[in-house]
Amino acid sequence: MRSHRIALIPGDGIGPDVVEAAWKIGEAVAAKESFALEPTRFPWSCEFYTETGAMMPEDGIETLRGFDAILLGAVGWPARVPDSVSLHGLLLPIRKAFVQYANVRPHRLLPGVEGPLKSEGFDILCIRENTEGEYSGAGGRVHQGGRDEVAVETAIFTRTGVERILRYGFEQARLRSGRLASVTKSNAQKHSMVFWDEVTRELAKEYSDVEVTSYHIDAMAARMVMAPQSLDVVVGSNLFGDILTDLGAAIQGGLGFAASANIDPTRACPSMFEPVHGSAPDIAGKDIANPLATIWSLAMMLDHLGESAASERVMRAMEAATARGIGIRPGSHTTGAITDAVLNAIEK
Amino acid sequence: MRSHRIALIPGDGIGPDVVEAAWKIGEAVAAKESFALEPTRFPWSCEFYTETGAMMPEDGIETLRGFDAILLGAVGWPARVPDSVSLHGLLLPIRKAFVQYANVRPHRLLPGVEGPLKSEGFDILCIRENTEGEYSGAGGRVHQGGRDEVAVETAIFTRTGVERILRYGFEQARLRSGRLASVTKSNAQKHSMVFWDEVTRELAKEYSDVEVTSYHIDAMAARMVMAPQSLDVVVGSNLFGDILTDLGAAIQGGLGFAASANIDPTRACPSMFEPVHGSAPDIAGKDIANPLATIWSLAMMLDHLGESAASERVMRAMEAATARGIGIRPGSHTTGAITDAVLNAIEK
Ligand SMILES: CC(C)[C@H](C(=O)O)[C@@H](O)C(=O)O
Numbered sequence: 191m192r193s194h195r196i197a198l199i200p201g202d203g204i205g206p207d208v209v210e211a212a213w214k215i216g217e218a219v220a221a222k223e224s225f226a227l228e229p230t231r232f233p234w235s236c237e238f239y240t241e242t243g244a245m246m247p248e249d250g251i252e253t254l255r256g257f258d259a260i261l262l263g264a265v266g267w268p269a270r271v272p273d274s275v276s277l278h279g280l281l282l283p284i285r286k287a288f289v290q291y292a293n294v295r296p297h298r299l300l301p302g303v304e305g306p307l308k309s310e311g312f313d314i315l316c317i318r319e320n321t322e323g324e325y326s327g328a329g330g331r332v333h334q335g336g337r338d339e340v341a342v343e344t345a346i347f348t349r350t351g352v353e354r355i356l357r358y359g360f361e362q363a364r365l366r367s368g369r370l371a372s373v374t375k376s377n378a379q380k381h382s383m384v385f386w387d388e389v390t391r392e393l394a395k396e397y398s399d400v401e402v403t404s405y406h407i408d409a410m411a412a413r414m415v416m417a418p419q420s421l422d423v424v425v426g427s428n429l430f431g432d433i434l435t436d437l438g439a440a441i442q443g444g445l446g447f448a449a450s451a452n453i454d455p456t457r458a459c460p461s462m463f464e465p466v467h468g469s470a471p472d473i474a475g476k477d478i479a480n481p482l483a484t485i486w487s488l489a490m491m492l493d494h495l496g497e498s499a500a501s502e503r504v505m506r507a508m509e510a511a512t513a514r515g516i517g518i519r520p521g522s523h524t525t526g527a528i529t530d531a532v533l534n535a536i537e538k
Numbered sequence: 539m540r541s542h543r544i545a546l547i548p549g550d551g552i553g554p555d556v557v558e559a560a561w562k563i564g565e566a567v568a569a570k571e572s573f574a575l576e577p578t579r580f581p582w583s584c585e586f587y588t589e590t591g592a593m594m595p596e597d598g599i600e601t602l603r604g605f606d607a608i609l610l611g612a613v614g615w616p617a618r619v620p621d622s623v624s625l626h627g628l629l630l631p632i633r634k635a636f637v638q639y640a641n642v643r644p645h646r647l648l649p650g651v652e653g654p655l656k657s658e659g660f661d662i663l664c665i666r667e668n669t670e671g672e673y674s675g676a677g678g679r680v681h682q683g684g685r686d687e688v689a690v691e692t693a694i695f696t697r698t699g700v701e702r703i704l705r706y707g708f709e710q711a712r713l714r715s716g717r718l719a720s721v722t723k724s725n726a727q728k729h730s731m732v733f734w735d736e737v738t739r740e741l742a743k744e745y746s747d748v749e750v751t752s753y754h755i756d757a758m759a760a761r762m763v764m765a766p767q768s769l770d771v772v773v774g775s776n777l778f779g780d781i782l783t784d785l786g787a788a789i790q791g792g793l794g795f796a797a798s799a800n801i802d803p804t805r806a807c808p809s810m811f812e813p814v815h816g817s818a819p820d821i822a823g824k825d826i827a828n829p830l831a832t833i834w835s836l837a838m839m840l841d842h843l844g845e846s847a848a849s850e851r852v853m854r855a856m857e858a859a860t861a862r863g864i865g866i867r868p869g870s871h872t873t874g875a876i877t878d879a880v881l882n883a884i885e886k
């Protein structure tokens with residue numbers, strides 16, 4: 191029997207609630223489709239930090255390397271541990287160590303979900319560069335606290351980094367509509383974004399079957415709200431992708447529905463799947479967190495593992511549940527009730 | 539009689555269409571409120587560039603310095619002159635030379651206008667830093683065209699720059715609801731944005747009557763779509779403000795309605811007023827451009843010049859026109875018809 195080794199990192203706040211919910215769906219669909227999922231749970235979190243002084247053990251990355259994929263809940267509990275410690279001690283090191291350079295986030299309305307827009311028929315796949323660019327961390331400050339203080343933050347773009355994320359974008363566009371939107375701001379950022387546009391034009395020759403259009407980030411943000419149905423695959427830098435995917439989450443009804451995959455397309459390292467939402471400590475353990483974003487992320491994980499029939503089955507089961515009004519509004523159903531509704535639909 | 543000297547720069551494409559339309563409103567309201575507007579027209583544009591080799595004469599900035607305000611239409615005609623030449627030869631030098639550090643953009647629905655959101659009751663004032671930050675232009679590239687090519691783009695934030703825009707934000711918040719939203723991304727940009735947050739906290743002590751909240755740019759973009767009525771005054775960096783104000787334009791029904799002011803709050807230099815939209819060369823001179831964004835910008839100019847009764851009168855006249863369905867949908871009315879409707883309402 192095919193078998194996949196999965197590292198589960200429930201993390202903080204509602205992380206455990208949504209990961210355990212999604213895991214039930216994973217086990218059910220594996221039974222249906224006749225493969226095995228072998229879970230190993232890691233308690234790495236802010237609580238772990240409080241006990242041990244680190245968000246994960248020193249050999250954490252090496253331990254994870256042996257798995258086929260990682261399913262993560264949420265990291266962060268600002269009242270206990272500053273984000274600068276928790277995010278930079280667990281979430282971001284995994285993305286970087288495993289060169290998960292493609293952060294992939296689908297944005298469409300599940301049946302029955304009411305978004306904030308009047309438009310409904312959109313289906314966008316956002317691809318965010320996940321390892322460099324505006325979040326490189328380079329920079330510094332002089333004359334700290336003084337009248338002449340200056341802070342600089344340097345965005346670093348390498349040809350390797352830009353080319354591989356654009357290539358991933360072109361490949362995804364090929365698998366979908368053949369249209370790719372590349373997001374820059376080359377009329378105001380003349381080094382990094384002009385470079386990005388140049389690499390886009392070079393690759394466009396190679397992928398001549400894909401129709402690629404460049405948009406400025408400001409125009410793209412407006413387009414996602416005014417004409418989301420005009421978009422298909424959208425690729426952008428770390429910062430621009432970060433902004434556009436929260437906007438994407440907003441137009442799909444909120445963070446409760448926003449799934450994500452941190453992919454290493456070379457498959458040399460395990461990829462990581464996580465809901466876009468945070469840890470929401472105030473509602474942790476109360477059986478009210480919406481597990482749909484994590485269940486959707488699980489479906490993306492199954493697809494990545496080659497279990498596309500199982501992935502499809504999870505998506506159809508989620509859609510069957512939301513079409514019946516389950517989990518479509520904050521507070522309308524418990525975590526357990528939403529999970530059960532998806533489970534029932536899987537069994538059918 | 540009070541008199542104000544105004545530099546008119548119609549610019550490119552539909553720029554002349556909308557500036558001349560707005561100017562008719564300006565003359566009518568000046569007559570009503572008993573003051574004079576003395577216009578001087580400058581033909582600086584891409585056409586001017588083609589004839590003279592420059593977007594404006596060498597003493598252009600010195601010439602403008604003597605005016606009380608500048609009303610600008612639009613700059614750019616990419617098919618004739620690259621944006622890097624036109625924008626950096628006319629629009630951006632004026633903003634910088636006159637230290638128009640506050641780019642102010644109001645976002646609300648005019649009566650009768652249908653936005654893309656289901657929410658309608660929002661009234662947001664975005665304030666964008668207009669002189670430094672992510673659009674400083676610093677950076678460069680090595681190994682150009684090679685496998686090891688690297689491009690860096692450095693955002694530069696000075697204490698002077700950050701403090702004065704935040705101060706302007708706090709002042710505007712005082713004049714409105716007493717609530718200020720400051721937009722950063724300090725969990726990922728640890729030099730520039732942490733600095734911005736620190737200056738915000740320092741100023742918050744001085745403006746203890748204002749309630750200030752920091753948001754990450756991704757969360758703010760989502761909030762503008764999911765809960766725009768929860769926002770009042772929003773202040774952000776050059777890039778973040780650029781993105782949020784296009785998003786603001788989108789939720790208010792489109793760029794046809796988005797007005798802006800480039801303000802030097804010290805009043806040492808003239809401020810500049812312009813619609814947010816571009817030059818749309820394809821529809822230039824066809825009497826179909828919507829002049830409402832420019833008329834609204836004119837109202838902001840009048841207010842800045844101390845003519846608040848005239849400014850109010852222009853706003854009420856615009857609202858009377860759109861409430862009757864005039865100019866609320868692309869193509870529904872000509873530039874002339876929209877202008878006449880506003881003129882009629884001014885006369886009443
Ligand atoms: C928590 C934060 C560092 C993270 C990011 O910006 O990558 C989050 O916003 C996300 O989008 O996954």
Ligand SMILES: CC(C)[C@H](C(=O)O)[C@@H](O)C(=O)O
Pocket residue numbers: 377378408625780814
């Ligand atoms: C044309 C461009 C340089 C300009 C800017 O980014 O400042 C425009 O987008 C704006 O928002 O006024």
